[in-house]
Amino acid sequence: MANSITINGKSFPIDVDENMPLLWFLRDHLAFTGTKFGCGSGLCGACTVHVDGVAQRACITPIGSLANKQITTIEGLSANGDHPLQKAWLENKVPQCGYCQAGQIMNAASLLNSNKRPTDNDIEIAMQGNICRCGTYQRIKKAIRQAADDLAKEV
Numbered sequence: 001m002a003n004s005i006t007i008n009g010k011s012f013p014i015d016v017d018e019n020m021p022l023l024w025f026l027r028d029h030l031a032f033t034g035t036k037f038g039c040g041s042g043l044c045g046a047c048t049v050h051v052d053g054v055a056q057r058a059c060i061t062p063i064g065s066l067a068n069k070q071i072t073t074i075e076g077l078s079a080n081g082d083h084p085l086q087k088a089w090l091e092n093k094v095p096q097c098g099y100c101q102a103g104q105i106m107n108a109a110s111l112l113n114s115n116k117r118p119t120d121n122d123i124e125i126a127m128q129g130n131i132c133r134c135g136t137y138q139r140i141k142k143a144i145r146q147a148a149d150d151l152a153k154e155v
Helices: 022-030 084-091 101-114 120-127 137-154
Strands: 004-007 010-013 048-051 054-057 070-072
Touching: 004 022, 048 101, 054 101, 084 101, 084 137, 101 120, 101 137, 120 137
Parallel strands: 004 070
Antiparallel strands: 004 010, 048 054, 048 070
16 A cells, blocks of 8 residues: 555545545545535445546445545645636536535536537536435536536636
């Protein structure tokens, strides 16, 4: 197992059991509380982070499997909370209770990393593993389309 892990561009020592889920390392050892606990089984998406730019469920990812990987949490998505997805989320009034939103945004960011111009069908397929108990799915889709448009203008 590696002696350290890179999260949001910074190295942190690993001094826990290698089987500890990344979620608990983030929350309990580093106080990165943006990544939420939902189901504990990787089914709801509340704990979504990026591992080497790809969405992954932190609740089922053992810390020992992350040697030489780059982990990004919602806290590391943008320095000032101004990622195009974060701005589109607010402009489209996506959050209601807000609990799932960090995971939703991280999953959407992974989608936009791999597909700059997703269709509605692409969005629906990519986001189907993230549950929103408030049912803001149409606003989520609209925000993702807006962020994709905004990102296309930046290029």
